[in-house]
Amino acid sequence: xxxxxxxxxxxxxxxxxxxxHPTPAFIAPAYLSLYSVLASTIPSTSNNIMxxxxxxxxxxxxxxxxxxxxxxxxxxxxCEAVGQSHILAHxxxxxxxxxxxxxxxFLQSIHDIPLEKLSDYLNGALEEEEKLKNFDPTNVKEEDAxxxxxxxxxxxxxxxxxxxxxxxxAHSIGIKAAANGQVxxxxxxxxxxxxxxxxxxxxxxxxxxxxxxxxxxxxxxxxKKLGLLSGKGExxxxxxxMTSPLxxxxxxxxxxxxxxxxxxxxFFPQGTLPALTPExxxxxxxxxxxxxxxxxxxxIYPALVKHGILxxxxxxxxxxxxxxxxxxxxxxxxxxTFIGYCIQSNADCGNKVLWKSSxxxxxxxxxxxxxxxxxxxxxxxxxxxxxxxDDDGRLVFGAGNICNHYYTLDFMENVIVPNLGNMYHxxxxxxxxxxxxxxxxxxxxxxxxxxxxxxxxxVFPLSKNMAVLDVARVEEFAPVKNPPGTASDxxxxxxxxxxxxxxxxxxxxGAKLTGDVDSxxxxxxxMTSYNGEGLExxxxxxxxxxxxx
Numbered sequence: 260x261x262x263x264x265x266x267x268x269x270x271x272x273x274x275x276x277x278x279x280h281p282t283p284a285f286i287a288p289a290y291l292s293l294y295s296v297l298a299s300t301i302p303s304t305s306n307n308i309m310x311x312x313x314x315x316x317x318x319x320x321x322x323x324x325x326x327x328x329x330x331x332x333x334x335x336x337x338c339e340a341v342g343q344s345h346i347l348a349h350x351x352x353x354x355x356x357x358x359x360x361x362x363x364x365f366l367q368s369i370h371d372i373p374l375e376k377l378s379d380y381l382n383g384a385l386e387e388e389e390k391l392k393n394f395d396p397t398n399v400k401e402e403d404a405x406x407x408x409x410x411x412x413x414x415x416x417x418x419x420x421x422x423x424x425x426x427x428x429a430h431s432i433g434i435k436a437a438a439n440g441q442v443x444x445x446x447x448x449x450x451x452x453x454x455x456x457x458x459x460x461x462x463x464x465x466x467x468x469x470x471x472x473x474x475x476x477x478x479x480x481x482x483k484k485l486g487l488l489s490g491k492g493e494x495x496x497x498x499x500x501m502t503s504p505l506x507x508x509x510x511x512x513x514x515x516x517x518x519x520x521x522x523x524x525x526f527f528p529q530g531t532l533p534a535l536t537p538e539x540x541x542x543x544x545x546x547x548x549x550x551x552x553x554x555x556x557x558x559i560y561p562a563l564v565k566h567g568i569l570x571x572x573x574x575x576x577x578x579x580x581x582x583x584x585x586x587x588x589x590x591x592x593x594x595x596t597f598i599g600y601c602i603q604s605n606a607d608c609g610n611k612v613l614w615k616s617s618x619x620x621x622x623x624x625x626x627x628x629x630x631x632x633x634x635x636x637x638x639x640x641x642x643x644x645x646x647x648x649d650d651d652g653r654l655v656f657g658a659g660n661i662c663n664h665y666y667t668l669d670f671m672e673n674v675i676v677p678n679l680g681n682m683y684h685x686x687x688x689x690x691x692x693x694x695x696x697x698x699x700x701x702x703x704x705x706x707x708x709x710x711x712x713x714x715x716x717x718v719f720p721l722s723k724n725m726a727v728l729d730v731a732r733v734e735e736f737a738p739v740k741n742p743p744g745t746a747s748d749x750x751x752x753x754x755x756x757x758x759x760x761x762x763x764x765x766x767x768x769g770a771k772l773t774g775d776v777d778s779x780x781x782x783x784x785x786m787t788s789y790n791g792e793g794l795e796x797x798x799x800x801x802x803x804x805x806x807x808x
Contacts, residue, residue: 327359330366341374342540349546357547365547372533372549380532380683380711381539388685394639405635405644407655408625411604414614414729415596426596429603433595436579436602438489442496443572444482444592445582447556447662447715448475448510449503449529455750456742460506462585463513466739466750468757468782469807474585474739475513479520480785482592486522488789496593497523497575499568501559504528527566530558534690534708542708543693545700550690550708556584556662557682557713560675569672577668582715584662588737588753589760591790597728601665606726607674608632608719609665612658613732618645623716625658625727631720634660658727660716661736665726675718682717686710734760755779762804764791769798780805 331350338344346369350362373380399405413422436442450461457464462475472480479498486495502510507528514524533541534550544550554561559582563569572580579602581593591597594611601609610625623634637645640656647655666675690708694701719725730736737753744751758781762772765783768791787808788794802808 327363327366330363330370334366334369337374338369341378343374343377346541346543346549349543361547368549377533377535377541378539381535381709384683384685384709384711391639402629404629405640406627406630408627408632408658408725408727410632410724411606411726412658412729413600413727415734416614416729416731425603426600429599430596431599432602433593433597433599434489436598437485437496437593437595438491440491440495440576441578442593442598443575443577443580444478444496444498445559445580446478446498446500446585446592447559447582448500448585449506449553449556450585451503451506454741455739460502460510460513461739462500462510464739464750466588466754466757467780468754469780469805470782470784472784474588475510476517476520477588477785478585478590478592479514479522479524481789483520483522484785484789485593485595488792493521494523497525497572497577498592499525499527499572501562502526502528503553504531525568525571527562527568529556530554530562530565532711534688534710536708542690544691545693550692552688552710553712555684555712556715557717559715560671560679560718563671564676569668569676572668573672580666580668580671582662582664582666586739587661587663587735588739588757589735590663591735597663597665597730600728601726604724604726606665606722606724607667607670608722608724609726609728610658610660610716610719611663611665611728611730611735613661613736614729615654615657615659616732618642618654620659622659624656625660626656628720632722632725633719634714634716658729662715664715670722674721678718678721682713683711684713686712734763751779758782758805761806761808764788764794765797765802767791768794770794770800770802772804773801774803774805776804778805780807782807784808 331347335344335347338347349357350365413426415426417423433442446462448460448462451457452459452461452464455461455464460475462478463473465471465473482496482498483493486493489495500510500514507526511526514520514526530553531551532554534552535541542550579598581598583590583592597609597611612625615622615624621637623636624640626633626635626640628635635656644656645654649655686709687706688708688710689703689706690710691700691702692707693699733756737756738748739750739753740748743749746752758779761781761783762776765772781804783794784807
């Protein structure tokens with residue numbers, strides 16, 4: 260069944276627990292105002308009822324006080340042990356302007372922060388930053404040597420008949436896995452549409468096609484269609500969506516408004532970590548709130564555990580997971596060819612890539628470092644390495660990363676989760692902070708703090724058998740990152756790419772295109788075709804462009 264996460268008011272929950280069932284001891288404050296309302300609406304003649312409600316209110320207040328004192332003692336002890344007690348300075352009794360509820364809410368927001376690990380996270384990230392600062396791609400130690408990826412690779416763009424036959428078989432394997440209820444789609448959707456000029460979750464953005472469908476809707480309908488193709492119905496493939504604290508509520512409400520588009524959807528929020536000074540001290544944004552930031556798309560791993568998603572997958576019999584980002588209008592969720600290829604290769608982890616079009620294309624690539632698979636940033640590869648080509652004339656370091664990954668549940672649960680460790684990186688930012696003298700929040704003009712973030716591909720070195728599938732850029736990659744009117748990676752370029760795919764499908768089906776054949780308003784909806792199949796009825800027909808089928 261569909262899992263919606265209707266959260267209690269944020270003032271009574273830890274910031275990182277928006278999807279969890281609230282701890283009973285923390286519920287009490289939410290009912291104080293309710294009791295007040297009830298009391299005010301009861302007739303004055305009902306003295307016994309009124310008295311009963313007053314007694315309940317008093318007991319609630321006593322419980323709240325007990326919860327506060329207990330939590331304060333616990334948090335104080337933890338903060339003192341790790342040198343972070345400065346954040347509690349405003350909770351003293353002389354700060355009368357701060358209500359008890361605000362204090363309790365603040366303590367609850369600290370409760371789930373891994374205070375005991377922050378120092379290790381920061382030190383590891385700073386060590387990596389220093390190492391990268393001094394990195395010279397022409398002078399690398401043997402244990403850090405960057406080599407071409409040597410694992411399993413295949414390409415949907417190949418002309419090799421045997422490889423194409425293997426990929427056709429892989430597609431059948433992927434469809435069978437979906438039919439057996441073993442496949443899940445996992446979406447990273449924590450981003451906002453700010454850069455697009457849109458005030459809302461990026462997944463709710465409409466790139467301007469005739470149907471006016473959003474990115475979310477295209478993905479949901481592709482999942483629904485694939486379930487139908489598997490023969491097991493619209494809800495055959497569960498869809499897990501990682502939101503952020505900023506857009507979680509809006510995302511859940513959007514799907515609810517559309518009845519989840521008829522598929523099995525679950526939502527969970529990405530985690531956050533407190534911003535730190537260079538010395539490792541947590542930063543207060545207000546007297547009762549910490550400056551926090553999302554922990555990067557690599558935060559998906561601890562979030563999957565914290566919110567019970569891995570357990571839910573296990574209970575449903577999921578074995579294979581396809582993870583991808585929200586900002587690709589042509590993404591194929593739960594792609595049976597990719598999943599089948601990874602199963603076929605006995606891979607624990609897989610990466611769908613686009614081969615670089617030129618040596619200077621600024622994108623991270625799949626490689627090996629110290630004999631382990633990884634993503635290497637373009638800046639870490641020397642000019643000679645970036646220009647190196649194989650016997651077929653393809654760039655050796657050309658497997659461009661597009662945030663499109665495969666995992667077995669076993670790998671996720673038994674390898675990634677136990678080894679998360681120190682996978683954080685430094686991002687130096689301007690962090691708003693509370694100025695105690697001015698009694699206000701100050702927005703600095705230069706970087707004053709550190710945000711810790713991790714990347715989803717940080718776990719690749721843990722893989723024992725990684726597989727890479729190269730796909731056609733024009734068929735599977737339409738990024739939506741920049742504002743309308745931008746020359747690349749914009750809604751306009753994505754719409755054009757989407758339209759070109761629709762036109763190519765019709766041509767391959769034997770249709771003849773007429774009208775404005777260069778139109779970028781041509782669309783074949785996912786419920787009509789997932790990947791060009793089912794269009795045999797178009798053979799010999801004239802289709803006038805633009806069109807929406």
